[in-house]
Amino acid sequence: MDSMEKKLSPLDEYWNTFLVKTGRDSEDICSGDMNFESKGFENDAQIALILSGRKTAIFSSFPSFSIDSEPLPVSGELYLILDRGENPRCVIELDSVTILPYNEITWEMAKQEGEDASLAEWREKEQEYLEDEGAIMGFSFTPDIKLVFQTFHVVYK
Numbered sequence: 378m379d380s381m382e383k384k385l386s387p388l389d390e391y392w393n394t395f396l397v398k399t400g401r402d403s404e405d406i407c408s409g410d411m412n413f414e415s416k417g418f419e420n421d422a423q424i425a426l427i428l429s430g431r432k433t434a435i436f437s438s439f440p441s442f443s444i445d446s447e448p449l450p451v452s453g454e455l456y457l458i459l460d461r462g463e464n465p466r467c468v469i470e471l472d473s474v475t476i477l478p479y480n481e482i483t484w485e486m487a488k489q490e491g492e493d494a495s496l497a498e499w500r501e502k503e504q505e506y507l508e509d510e511g512a513i514m515g516f517s518f519t520p521d522i523k524l525v526f527q528t529f530h531v532v533y534k
């Protein structure tokens with residue numbers, strides 16, 4: 378290797394392989410990477426749901442985007458999904474991004490996360506998550522707290 382050549386990171390290599398194998402334009406950009414819950418094997422379970430096609434949606438708190446001054450995701454964006462070892466496992470493309478209150482989430486929406494058996498179970502788990510996140514980020518849970526509902530599909534694995 379020429380001393381002027383720069384070795385690509387594993388993420389860049391994965392991205393370039395994705396572009397070539399899918400025939401995508403080399404100008405397509407990665408909007409970022411995602412991983413799910415850093416504790417234990419939760420991330421692995423989330424990735425298994427995505428790779429099996431059971432998980433096709435993600436909910437995020439709207440306040441966390443504004444507190445972090447992070448731009449909201451946009452449909453069509455591409456993201457690398459990383460395992461807990463920071464290894465790329467797949468690429469997803471966002472199909473839609475909708476902002477709506479927690480108390481207006483329907484079972485049709487919640488079940489796209491692929492994790493819960495009922496809307497009541499989803500609401501209980503999501504409220505606990507939002508309360509924990511709010512305690513860290515500096516916002517309070519209310520039934521009308523805004524969520525960012527993102528649907529996606531896997532475009533490469």
